Amino acid sequence: MKALVKQKAEPGLWLTDVPEPTIGPGDVLIKVLRTGICGTDLHIRAWDGWAQQAVRTPLTVGHEFVGEVVETGRDVADIKPGDLVSGEGHLVCGSCRNCQAGRRHLCRATVGLGVGRDGAFAEYVALPATNVWVHRVPVDLDIAAVFDPFGNAVHTALSFPLVGEDVLITGAGPIGIMAAAVARHAGARHVMITDVSEQRLELARKVGVSLALNVAHTSIEAGQRELGLREGFDVGLEMSGRPEAMRDMIGNMTHGGRIAVLGLAAEEFPVDWSRIVTSMITIKGIYGREMFETWYAMSVLLEGGLDLAPVITGRYPYQEFETAFADAASGQSGKVILDWSA
Structure with a gap:
C-alpha cells in the first residue's frame, strides 16, 4: 500500500510502498479516506530537535484521520466492517494507576499514533478497537478527519464553565479557532482571539468571535476596552506556545481567573x-x-449545530502531499486535508 513515511533521519517525507498492516484479535483494520495535517507532522517533516528525540525511522506518520472499517479481530464485538470511524491517537497501557482508575488520558506510558508507532498517512491503518470511535450520526468527512485536534479544542475550551464568561484565546491556529467556536456555542459572553496573522484572524471572525485582535498592532488591554471589560477576562485558553502570549494572558485575567494551556512552548x-x-x-x-x-x-x-467548516481551508490528493504540507506550514491556513479515497 502507499504511505507517507519518514524514511531517513533528515528533513522530508517519502511517499512509498509499505506492507499493509496486520491485525490481532482485538484490533480493527481501517481503509483511510481522509487525513488532517497536524503541527506534529510538520515537526517530523522538518526533523527539528523534538522530532529527532521522539521519532525512530522508518515510520509511517499521521494521526488525524477518518476511514471505513474493512476488517475486525475475532474479539471485537461492537465495531463492524463498513462503519465510518476516526481514531484516538493516544494508545495507553491499560495497567497503570490512571488507566485502571478510568483516567486513560493521564497514562504515563502513552504511545502516539504516527509518532511512536506507524500512523494513518497511508491507505490502511490498524488500531486497537479501544481506540476506535464510530461515527453513529452523519458527519462531514473533512470534519471527521480532524476529530483529534477538534478534541484538543473541546478538552481545552470546556475545562472551565463558560456560560456568561469573557474568554481570551491566544493563538488563532486551527485548534484556537475551533476552541473559539466551541466557547461561543457553549454560551460565553465575549470571545476574543489574538494572533499576528490577518488570514487566520479572518478565519476566526467567520466562526463568530467577538473580537479578532492582531497583537502586532493592538494590545490585549486595548481589546478589553473595546469589548467594555473592566476587570479582565474570566477564562483564558492559551493555544500558541508563545511566552509573550502567556505573559500577556496572565496580565489580563480577572482575580480568580482560570487558564487552560494547550500551546506547547519550545x-x-x-x-x-x-x-x-x-x-x-x-x-x-x-x-x-x-x-x-x-x-x-x-x-x-x-x-x-456547531459549524467548523470555516476551519477547513485546503484539501489535496495525497499524491500532492508536498504542496499540502507547504500550505499547512505557511502559518496562513486553517486545517489542511489529504484525500486518500481516490
Missing part, C-alpha cells in the same frame, strides 16, 4: 508568579483528549 520561560498568586489564577495543562468523554462532547456539539 523552551522554558519566566512568568509573573506573584501576579498568579495574588490574583488567585488557576492554570491547567491540557494534553490530548479525555477518553472518551471529550469524543462524546464533540459529537454532541456537532449535532447541536
Whole structure:
C-alpha cells in the first residue's frame, strides 16, 4: 500500500510502498479516506530537535484521520466492517494507576499514533478497537478527519464553565479557532482571539468571535476596552506556545481567573508568579483528549449545530502531499486535508 513515511533521519517525507498492516484479535483494520495535517507532522517533516528525540525511522506518520472499517479481530464485538470511524491517537497501557482508575488520558506510558508507532498517512491503518470511535450520526468527512485536534479544542475550551464568561484565546491556529467556536456555542459572553496573522484572524471572525485582535498592532488591554471589560477576562485558553502570549494572558485575567494551556512552548520561560498568586489564577495543562468523554462532547456539539467548516481551508490528493504540507506550514491556513479515497 502507499504511505507517507519518514524514511531517513533528515528533513522530508517519502511517499512509498509499505506492507499493509496486520491485525490481532482485538484490533480493527481501517481503509483511510481522509487525513488532517497536524503541527506534529510538520515537526517530523522538518526533523527539528523534538522530532529527532521522539521519532525512530522508518515510520509511517499521521494521526488525524477518518476511514471505513474493512476488517475486525475475532474479539471485537461492537465495531463492524463498513462503519465510518476516526481514531484516538493516544494508545495507553491499560495497567497503570490512571488507566485502571478510568483516567486513560493521564497514562504515563502513552504511545502516539504516527509518532511512536506507524500512523494513518497511508491507505490502511490498524488500531486497537479501544481506540476506535464510530461515527453513529452523519458527519462531514473533512470534519471527521480532524476529530483529534477538534478534541484538543473541546478538552481545552470546556475545562472551565463558560456560560456568561469573557474568554481570551491566544493563538488563532486551527485548534484556537475551533476552541473559539466551541466557547461561543457553549454560551460565553465575549470571545476574543489574538494572533499576528490577518488570514487566520479572518478565519476566526467567520466562526463568530467577538473580537479578532492582531497583537502586532493592538494590545490585549486595548481589546478589553473595546469589548467594555473592566476587570479582565474570566477564562483564558492559551493555544500558541508563545511566552509573550502567556505573559500577556496572565496580565489580563480577572482575580480568580482560570487558564487552560494547550500551546506547547519550545523552551522554558519566566512568568509573573506573584501576579498568579495574588490574583488567585488557576492554570491547567491540557494534553490530548479525555477518553472518551471529550469524543462524546464533540459529537454532541456537532449535532447541536456547531459549524467548523470555516476551519477547513485546503484539501489535496495525497499524491500532492508536498504542496499540502507547504500550505499547512505557511502559518496562513486553517486545517489542511489529504484525500486518500481516490
